[in-house]
Amino acid sequence: MPPQMKLTAITLDCADPETMAAFYREATGFELHPKSGPDFAGVTGPDGLVIGFQRVDGYRAPRWPGQAVPQQSHLDFKVEDLDEAEALLLELGAAKPEHQPGGDRWRVFTDPAGHPFCLTRA
Template sequence: MPPQMKLTAITLDCPDPQALAAFYRQATGLELHPKSDDAFAGLAREDGLFIGFQRVDNYRAPSWPDQTVPQQSHLDFAVDDLNEAEALLLELGASKPEYQPGGDRWRVFTDPAGHPFCLTGS
């Protein structure tokens, strides 16, 4: 039997770890990890899940839905109210691409560093 693997962290490349951590902290309410700095910042959830943001020189943001610079990965978040969450995210600096493949089931946004992420109703 293979060893059991538990996901403990997700890390995103970006040009400014502190700014991207601040965006996701405000959007999710997760706490900033105390050892965050200019090269790497992180947010921690009570159950141990960690979202990290690492500085990458010459960072190129994904160009979703165009594949010139592919998204490579994205985050999904469940929310109670899609409209309320959308308003908050746009106020925090997210963008909502014109192309929305999810119809009424989910909505696609991009964070301030260009990473696509999705919201679904819970």
């Protein structure tokens, strides 16, 4: 039997980890990671999952849906009300790209560092 693995953290590159942690803290309600600082910051969910952000010199934001600077990964979040969540995210600094392939089932956004993420109906 293979070893059991539990996902404990996801870390994304960015130019400003503290701004990213603040955005995701407000968007998710997760707690600020206790070791957050200028080079690494993160948020911790109730199950212990950390979404971390590490400073990268010369960071280039992904260009979704194009591939000039590929997204490489993205996060998906479930929400009860897509419209309510969208309004909050846009207020917090997310952007909503024009290209929306999910119709009324899911929506694509980009965080302040340009990483695409999706909201789906719970």
